[in-house]
Amino acid sequence: MEQLPLWAQIGAVALLLICSGFFSISETAMMALNRHRLKHLANQGALGAKTTQGLLARTDELLSVILIGNNLFNTIIPVLTTSIALHTFGHDNLVLSIATGVVAFLIIVFAEITPKIVGATYPEKIALPASFLIAPLMRVAMPLIWFVNLFANAILRVLHINTKGGRDQRLSTEELRTIVLESGSFMPTKHRSILLNLFDLENITVDDVMIPRRRIEALDLDAPFDSILNQLETCYHNKLIVYQGDIDRVIGVLHVRKTLAALHNQELERETLRELLAEPYFVPSGTPVFQQLQYFQESRHRTALVVDEYGELQGLVTPEDILEELIGEFTTSIPRSASSRGGWNAEGECIVAGSMPLRELNRWLQLTLPTDGPKTLNGLILELLEEIPDGDVCMEITGVRLEVMRSDDQAVRTVKLFKPGARGADKGVRKLLAS
Template sequence: MEHIPLWAQIGAVIVLLFCSGFFSISETAMMALNRHRLKHLVNKGVFGAKTTQSLLVRTDQLLGVVLIGNNLLNTIIPVLTTSIALRTFGSNNLVLSVATGIVAFLIIVFAEITPKIVGASFPEKIALPASFVIAPLMRALKPVIWFVNLFSNAILLTLRINTKGGREHRLSTEELRTIVLESGSFMPTKHRSILLNLFDLENITVDDVMIPRRRMEALDLDAPFEEILHQLETCYHNKLIVYQGDIDRVVGVLHVRKTLAALHKQELERETLRELLAAPYFVPSGTPVFKQLQYFQETRQRMGLVVNEYGELQGLITPEDILEELIGEFTTTIPRTVGSRRGWNEQGECIVAGSMPLRELNRWLQLSLPTDGPRTLNGLILERLEEIPEGDVCVQIGDVQLEVLQSDDQTVRTVKVFRPKTQARTVQS
């Protein structure tokens, strides 16, 4: 190499360092590229996305051409650098040692670390254009790549390592949840909340979202007929659960509007009322909410009665109750005897019924009371106190302070909820 000018050798080292850095930056960018994002870019027809996707399908060949090119260049660079050192400073052990150290430093900084950092930081911007250089090189070096991979595949086969099974990347529910949580300002808050609630539908049952039996509006067929007529004229819902004597003995569902229309046309009698009843639709306790939503869709039902293994009525569920778990409350509910929909007062307090479901209370007041145990506020307080309070009692659950205002021998009737300090600071800011 003595006949090659010194400036040409130095220029060749710089070019080779640049080429080696190109292989490093391309490899890192393509490996760091999000596969799902890449599929989206391919569907949008982004320039270079399809070529990049075709390269990543053949990962063994892609890594083969990149590593062959990178290592070949990293082998030539020390040879050229040593030649320059010997030509400039003569044959000397110290010169060779210094030249070796300089070459190692140049390769590490300019051909390895710096390109890899840039490639990992901007994978999409680098991988797509680089694919147009890597693709023809892969075709040109196909015989060499095949020969090298022949040995690599033999070693993997000997070690019984299956690389085909790891090529398909599937996101779990928790990984999707993390993606949604980290979407930040890229997704509206309401949309993000709906997606997160959708993931939760797999983990909750109808017992978590149903209207408890104590809050159900039902009609007793054995009651005096005057009371039945009065309840029909003043009832809050369009459909009523009708039972006979005991609420566990449900005989049907009554369409109030049709009943009132029949009342205006002719004199309504108890037997006529029984003829207007529709067959009740029962739902086993513990049914997953998402599966129940599918059942509602398949059976064209608008109301289900939740019963336990003994056939006892536990509550009532409608498609609207499930949808409220996704998008928040949007339908009217049974009026509450205590508490109102005004939420927190000026003192940061709110009075609610002890029978209120915890999931509904959390959604309404933006609280984080635990929902993996009792389903109502009354149940949560009794579990924490391990007894029914006889007078005014305060209890702290997480960051929420609760004060029992009214209770009887069986349940906690009324509770005052104090706004958490962290929530108060957020509202003020």
């Protein structure tokens, strides 16, 4: 090297720094690469994706060739730089110290920190092209890699470290949820909402989505026949639950349209109604909604009656109730407890029924009332108060202010909600904070 001109020796040092930087940037880019994104690129036939996949499938060999190359150049650079300094400025301890400091600075900045920052910032753009150089280098250096890994693997075995188990990168539900939340503008808001609701679906049961017992539109077969006919002609649903005397004594499900057709063709009687009844379909309380959706597919039923351990009717659930948890409320002309109103008014207030399910209320008014306990607004209020209020009561639950407007000896009937941030809810008699 001493026979070469000074500019050639400096150029050789610069070239070695570039080579060392290449291995540093490749190492960081390869390790920072999203494996799932890489798999997608490989399926799309992106240039270099399959080669990169092959390299990452052998992480131990990949790291070995990168670190061998990186350390080889980082070892040569100080020797060459020191030789240039001593030949140029003479044999002096000060020159040697300065040369060592300069070499360390050059390696840290130009061969380590800067390349690795770039590699971590643009892993995909760097890793895929770099794989075309690293792959042949790995094949050429295979004997050296095998020799080095012989000692490395022995140390790993002594430490009882299983490298194969760490390569299986499976995402949990919470990790998938985080990916969806961070998708931002890459995914439409509606699609993102459906996916997030899908993740929530595994944690809820039919009790969370069912129509409560008090809101079930049912037909009492023991009622006066004129009342039965009037209910059939004015009901909102195509199917009615039919009971006898007590709603816990369900005897069948009546198809209203078929019944009205029979009414036009012949004189309708109670026995005719009995003949038109379909067998009721009961499901136990606490059934997961995913499992219930599968039951609906297998049994061809469209209406399920939820009963508790004592056989008492708790509510009614349909496939539509489950699908609404995914995609939101269906457009319908059927009046519901609160959705028939207009939502928040100009003052940021909304009056709802105490029997309204919390999940429906959260979805409709974009609230965050807790749903891991009571299922209805009335239940939530009674749980916090530990009594049935006998007058106007105000409280605050997870940032939402409520005012009990009407109650009786059994339950809270009407509640006024104040939109978070709206004024006018400070006149309460009592305020409770939900933990």
